[in-house]
Amino acid sequence: MKYPITYNYINGQITESESTSFLDVISPLDGTLLSKVVMSKTNDLDNAVIAAGKAFEKWRKTPIKERVQVFFKYKQLLEQNLNDLAALCSEENGKTIGESIAEIEKCIELTEFATSLPQLITGEVLEVSRGVECRTEHTPLGVVASIVPFNFPAMVPNWTIPNAIALGNCMILKPSEKVPLSAIRIAELLKEAGLPDGVFNIVNGDADMVNAICDHPEIKAVSFVGSTAIAKVVYKRATSNLKRCLALGGAKNHLIVLPDARPDMTAANIVASMSGCAGQRCMAASAMVAVGSVDHIIDQIITEAKKIKPGDNLGAVINKASKERIERYITEAEAQGAKVLLDGRAPKVAGKENGTYVGPTVIDFVTPDMAIAREEVFGPVIAIIRTPNVEGALQIENANPYGNAAAVFTQSGGAARHIIENASAGMIGVNVGVPVPREPFSFGGWNDSKFGVGDITGKSSIEFWTQLKKSTTKWNPEAGVNWMS
Structure with missing residues (x-):
């Protein structure tokens, strides 16, 4: 000891x-x-x-x-x-x-x-x-x-x-x-x-x-x-x-990505948000709402996420029970038809075999009814939910019972303002994946x-x-x- x-x-x-x-x-x-x-x-x-x-x-x-x-x-x-x-x-x-x-x-x-x-x-x-x-x-x-x-x-x-x-x-x-x-x-x-x-x-x-x-x-x-x-x-x-x-x-933070978002900046922010502190924070990106044609941004997200290595620049989750719970969410979503683009289950970390690690995981074609889309996973996992327009994205965001944070990635001031006004969350980011206010601005969400x-x-x-x-x-x-x- x-x-x-x-x-x-x-x-x-x-x-x-x-x-x-x-x-x-x-x-x-x-x-x-x-x-x-x-x-x-x-x-x-x-x-x-x-x-x-x-x-x-x-x-x-x-x-x-x-x-x-x-x-x-x-x-x-x-x-x-x-x-x-x-x-x-x-x-x-x-x-x-x-x-x-x-x-x-x-x-x-x-x-x-x-x-x-x-x-x-x-x-x-x-x-x-x-x-x-x-x-x-x-x-x-x-x-x-x-x-x-x-x-x-x-x-x-x-x-x-x-x-x-x-x-x-x-x-x-x-x-x-x-x-x-x-x-x-x-x-x-x-x-x-x-x-x-x-x-x-x-x-x-x-x-x-x-x-x-x-x-x-x-x-x-x-x-x-x-x-x-x-x-x-x-x-x-x-x-x-x-x-x-x-x-x-807890939280289920939605990051809404519009087609005009800058791919490099968006991908870097989303990956940092979903993997920082191994995803064990109430401000972590948990669900990405892909609006329209954003496959080029998703490809960039995969590229960025592959740079995150358990035991190196990605920490461990708190214990074995958490690791098993996170990996269960991934397995269940895959069984329900979601596509795992990057799989972080059961990573090998040399010299730290007794550590409790989950690698960065990106899952596409998640539907709003899946548990991974509704519940707080609390791990380095992001679920991608697709929708054709901004109103659909807001419906997805507003339907979740939590209201800690939300973010939008776009170069349109009008679209950003519309989402700021209509997202049901206490903390909103524009091209910011972890919209934590700095002092003296206060920290706090809405709803559940x-x-x-x-x-x-x-x-x-x-x-x-x-x-x-x-x-x-x-x-x-x-x-x-x-x-x-």
């Missing part, structure tokens, strides 16, 4: 649990046993909430301009430790080093945004009547929780940690039990940056811990990122316990890709992590009495 057992992080220190249940943490790259992670008990969560509650009394009274000083230092530490953090991320998740470096760089950008929060929550003040002043101010909620997935061990936690904490809350993080190592390292860097003990805590566990977080009476808000099926459960359970909840689910109000990053996150206090003051008796007072 390469690393020590992964326990919890409570009140500024690694904390063992009474639990005797552990799960193996296996590297998807080569099957190496990295660590064992504790499956915590509810009393571990209670202890974390108590520590966070005590820390909150002082942290909420700390002026925000002082709170963000921690994140100026944290940003520096992320930069200084970038390569080590990326290596750890790659080991436990299976993505390439280059992708892991990009993930840490996004953490840095997210943290940089958090340092700007004092300029964004200044509130408002207005003399509403002679001698009467109204004021608004954002105040923190208290103890909050963030439940995060395996596909971005560092970035998704940093969607919530900097903003929620800079805004005055104290946090409980529940990492994926598949990738708990990066979270502990993040906690250590936050402490080194000067974050007071108890403000940030980690409780490891599985579905039982997710339920416990949703049920805990002292946790005021819960954010979740994961599959749509679980997002629905978390949203219903948390809100039934009168908590705020923002639950991000998101449950709750607002977005998880950017300016929109302020409303989720704070509540608005309104005060009305009057000091001068000479102002007299009117209908207000």
